[in-house]
Amino acid sequence: MLTNAPRGTKDMLPSEAHKWHYIEEAYRVHCARYGFKEMRTPVFEHTELFTRGVGDTTDIVQKEMYTWTQADRSLTLRPEGTSPVVRAFVEHKLYAEPQPSKFYYDIPCFRYEKPQSGRLREFHQVGAEVFGTNNMMADSDVIALAYDFINQLGIKDIELQINSIGCPVCRENYKDALRNFLKPVYEQLCDTCKDRYERNPMRILDCKSPVDQELIKGAPTMLEYLCEECETAFTDLKKNLDAMEIQYVVNPGIVRGLDYYTKTAFEFITTSIGAQGTVCGGGRYDHLSEELGGPPIPGVGFGMGKERLLLLMEANGIKIPEPEGADAFIAVMGDAAKEFGLKLMGILRREGFAVEMDCMARNLKGQFKYADRLAVRNTIIIGEDELKAGVVAIRNMKQSEQRMVPFDQIVEALKK
């Protein structure tokens, strides 16, 4: 037990670190290009932020939150990224800045779920949010950010699916219509769908049961029930995406699982990483701020799972560059040489070189073997003879070429 990480968590080992650095750095640079600024919020928040924001009937709030009480305050490890950013935005009155506000983040999130491929209890996501405008320019901006990022990484087999889930008014009308449609066949629905019928009937639309898929045929879609405002918004969004040449398909089955979503809903979906194929999901949330007791501030954003992103890059055969070996390894023979080597290592490191020495008192052959394993570019050899002559031997490990270099020219020699 003591030597096992808790279920659903993963250690990030040095052999994997460069992959994470790669996508994190790519995301930072990408967001800067689109005018998004980083926001960092605490790992935990007051529990109520999520019960109110995400919605207290959702699975996330009902059974997936890590919650504890300390000093009479109920606190929760954040299960998602949007509510905290909205909270911070309101708390620091950032609406006083030029609008809209555009944020990105790169965070761990926590949900108590049963782990499977692409789903962990501690998972990591990058995301982005735009606050302060109803205009579909914001929605298309956010979608473009995700779309271009995914493309830029070289990912191919993924599809952007969009939908509108309307505002609270037209959505309720639609849910009623959907229930009316399904009422005659209620008894034939699968057990989970019977459960969904009251709680979240829109979920029935993408049920995997073939029986249910038959029953659903001909059901009304959300898009037929949009009010004028939502209808116009969805049309605007599609126009913007078309203008930006972003490929998408409209899927009326896209339903977001968090209560705060309104109008725009979208997902980037793949079939090549197992059952958890939603790599990125997001949408608009026009009433979240008010729900949290803040001023009315519309917003739109997405979250993108880094673990899923890496799985997909792997599945697509995308090679992430391996880190390079050190510039130099200093191999020494004898105590005097070791002392000189230590001094030289300090000098070279201060010059900005990556330099290593053996820490296991290996003989020369062992030191070479080790240097080879580390894939260093050069090995600097120091022994009695070199010390006497005031030189070191520098061996280029890739080309197996070796030459003598005077002490005062070592730095120059390594720069080549």
Next chain:
RNA sequence: GUGGAUGUAGUCAAGUGGUUAAGACAACGGGUUGUGGCUCCGUCAUGCGUGGGUUCGAAUCCCAUCAUCCACCCCA
């Protein structure tokens, strides 16, 4: 929460009741005291996830338990 699969060294793995648990890779040491990647030699599980049980005898059979993986649900 429900269902399915799997657990033998750092990794991949042979082994399905009978003497000291194959093999490969990795790691470490060495091939006569100053040169790596190739090659050769050596070392590396009183132990088969853990705890019980059956048996003269268990990695192999039974029970329990834990862990991992996959799927449902749900979501990133």
